[in-house]
Amino acid sequence: MTLHKGQAADRILGIVLIGLAAFAAIHALNLHVPFSYEPVGPKAFPLGLSVLLALLSLVLVFRPGENGHWPDKALSLKLLAVLGVLLVYALLFTRLGFLITTCFTVLALARLFEASWLKAAMAGVLMTLGSYYLFTQGLGIALPYGRWLPAVG
Structure with a gap:
């Protein structure tokens, strides 16, 4: 199986985005608010986005596009x-x-x-x-x- 230029770019982008998702998740986990009126809390939204970004990035890694071009x-x-x-x-x-x-x-x-x-x-x-x-x-x-x-x- 040969990799096309676009597929390699998709996989590299996917890996970079997974790293970004991990970075955002770590920072979200470090959010400490002594008291919050919100039932969900300040961590839920950035953590949810981090998980979504990581999952969608996995698609780029495992199923890169066929016609990749810049x-x-x-x-x-x-x-x-x-x-x-x-x-x-x-x-x-x-x-x-x-x-x-x-x-x-x-x-x-x-x-x-x-x-x-x-x-x-x-x-x-x-x-x-x-x-x-x-x-x-x-x-x-x-x-x-x-x-x-x-x-x-």
Whole structure:
């Protein structure tokens, strides 16, 4: 069995992502909050994402794609922009709060993938409100309101 360039790249990416999942899981396990109002706790969400990332990465390792090729320059720039938007989201999440950062992040991501301004804005508002109610009401997780806005609710 010969490996194609794309299959080797998929396997390498899968192994790197498994390492990232392990790194995130270790940091999630080290989260210690003396008292939490949340029934799930602060470890559940990052641990769940770490497990999901590891499982999906195993697919890349054991079932690499047949037609692997590197993305062209335009797609590479778009992927870097997505990474940048998510980095800004992580940096501003506690400062601006969940509602504002999530809405603008979804808006920016939708625009990156060529949604119209109206559709991007609607997606931002609907996904922000839907995920806010899922986390707060469904899972009982407190989300940051931001340093500039007093706690509501």
